[in-house]
Amino acid sequence: MRSLNLYGGEPLHGELTVQGSKNSVLPILAATLLSREPCEIHNCPDLLDVRAAFEILENLGCTVQYDGETAVVDPTAASRSVIPDELMRKMRSSVMFLGAMLGRFGRACISYPGGCELGARPIDIHLSALSRLGVELREDGGDIRCLLRRYLPQTVTLMFPSVGATENVMLLCAAIPGETLLIHPAREPEIVDLQNFLNCMGAEIRGAGSDCIRIRGSAQLHGCSYTVIPDRIAAATYACAAVACGGEVLLHKTEPGHLLMLLAVLRDMGVDVKEDEDQIRIISDGRPDAVPLVKTLPYPGFPTDMQPLLMAAVLKARGSIVFNETIFENRFKHVGEFLRMGADVRIEGMNAIVNGVRRLHGAKVQAADLRGGAALAIAGLSAEGKTTLGGVEHIERGYVAIDKALTELGAKVAWEP
Ligand code: EPU
Numbered sequence: 001m002r003s004l005n006l007y008g009g010e011p012l013h014g015e016l017t018v019q020g021s022k023n024s025v026l027p028i029l030a031a032t033l034l035s036r037e038p039c040e041i042h043n044c045p046d047l048l049d050v051r052a053a054f055e056i057l058e059n060l061g062c063t064v065q066y067d068g069e070t071a072v073v074d075p076t077a078a079s080r081s082v083i084p085d086e087l088m089r090k091m092r093s094s095v096m097f098l099g100a101m102l103g104r105f106g107r108a109c110i111s112y113p114g115g116c117e118l119g120a121r122p123i124d125i126h127l128s129a130l131s132r133l134g135v136e137l138r139e140d141g142g143d144i145r146c147l148l149r150r151y152l153p154q155t156v157t158l159m160f161p162s163v164g165a166t167e168n169v170m171l172l173c174a175a176i177p178g179e180t181l182l183i184h185p186a187r188e189p190e191i192v193d194l195q196n197f198l199n200c201m202g203a204e205i206r207g208a209g210s211d212c213i214r215i216r217g218s219a220q221l222h223g224c225s226y227t228v229i230p231d232r233i234a235a236a237t238y239a240c241a242a243v244a245c246g247g248e249v250l251l252h253k254t255e256p257g258h259l260l261m262l263l264a265v266l267r268d269m270g271v272d273v274k275e276d277e278d279q280i281r282i283i284s285d286g287r288p289d290a291v292p293l294v295k296t297l298p299y300p301g302f303p304t305d306m307q308p309l310l311m312a313a314v315l316k317a318r319g320s321i322v323f324n325e326t327i328f329e330n331r332f333k334h335v336g337e338f339l340r341m342g343a344d345v346r347i348e349g350m351n352a353i354v355n356g357v358r359r360l361h362g363a364k365v366q367a368a369d370l371r372g373g374a375a376l377a378i379a380g381l382s383a384e385g386k387t388t389l390g391g392v393e394h395i396e397r398g399y400v401a402i403d404k405a406l407t408e409l410g411a412k413v414a415w416e417p
Contacts (some may be wrong), residue, residue: 002392003416006380011247014409016238018254019045019400021231024193026093027167029053030100032073034175035201037223044071048397052090056083056097081105088113095123099168103175106148125165132156153178161186161298167194173215174203182213188299189258193229200224232258233305237374239282240313243271244382246286249409254280261302290319296327308334308375315343317356325350334372337365341383367391370398381411
């Protein structure tokens with residue numbers, strides 16, 4: 001268990017280049033399995049979850065080379081279609097390999113995936129979409145055995161626009177000739193990135209980002225070289241840190257178009273937000289104005305991943321803000337830790353009501369999940385005195401060198417010896 005000490009209460013001043021997107025690169029790494037040639041993935045962030053994806057690829061028989069920026073995956077010799085339970089449990093995105101293994105081998109055996117405990121996180125939408133496409137599913141002592149007997153290209157409708165289920169359908173359908181229409185898919189930028197990557201490999205997919213994706217698969221997917229989009233949640237994290245602490249922060253290599261909701265809400269809070277082509281500048285006095293309600297929704301609504309980050313940014317707001325979480329039933333675990341720092345937040349069912357306070361003070365706090373952990377780092381930097389943040393390994397699943405990134409923004413942080 002690693003702990004980070006944050007010495008807060010000072011404004012942030014600095015510049016940072018935002019890392020590549022975790023939630024894009026993970027399904028893209030799974031997609032490399034569909035090729036019969038090596039694929040080169042640039043802007044591949046060095047994260048615990050990315051290392052876990054490499055381990056799964058290697059376990060399936062691929063070779064992976066990685067220099068901290070570019071991953072070269074050679075899936076030529078891949079032959080196994082089983083992922084052991086201990087690898088499945090390392091992260092939620094292990095479930096993406098289901099669609100990829102079915103596309104490559106026509107069969108797959110997995111167990112239930114791990115990842116942040118944000119609620120029950122079932123995979124029923126994935127499984128029912130795959131079974132509509134002709135996949136036979138059998139549960140056997142915790143294993144899910146899947147066999148693609150006869151591919152049935154057709155129209156598949158998702159009852160909820162699940163990100164992972166959308167990706168699994170795209171991965172399977174991209175590798176098999178035929179045309180499938182996916183209705184009511186997730187519309188996140190990471191879905192568009194997966195579409196673009198699969199098209200680079202020779203698939204024909206249109207419509208990602210809209211209400212309907214048309215997938216024309218190919219049995220001849222080939223290798224390619226691809227650059228992953230910037231991580232919008234990491235960008236949001238550093239933007240929220242600037243809002244919480246005050247000061248001026250410039251983020252390079254971002255895509256402001258992927259952060260429309262957050263930037264709109266920050267502007268409503270009186271934060272000075274300037275956007276350029278691939279830059280975002282945040283100027284804040286550290287005490288944003290309140291807005292009545294922040295409600296999480298599937299993209300392009302306000303992202304659930306940014307809910308803890310924005311909440312940390314408004315603990316010292318002028319007024320009260322209600323956060324209504326509609327995506328994950330257990331995504332307020334950071335609130336109890338905020339209280340240790342002197343925040344005034346009350347949970348009522350799926351709402352958290354923040355009453356802004358003038359001051360926060362440092363405390364010993366514990367990260368319980370990735371974004372909640374990042375939110376505690378933000379709160380720690382806006383609190384006076386020393387905060388010791390434990391459970392940093394949760395944060396390292398999704399942030400490249402969080403200590404260095406915060407230092408570049410002018411924060412004082414040091415690892416607990
Ligand atoms: N759901 C079901 N059944 C399913 C699938 C999902 O009920 O078969 C429910 C989930 O339990 C949840 C909601 O639908 O309540 C949304 O789940 P979704 O499938 O959309 O999310 P995911 O694919 O598991 C991805 C991101 C999450 C992000 C969510 C929502 C990756 C690797 N993960 O998860 O990111 O919060 O979409 O946008 O892309 C993170 O990066 O910290 C993170 C948790």
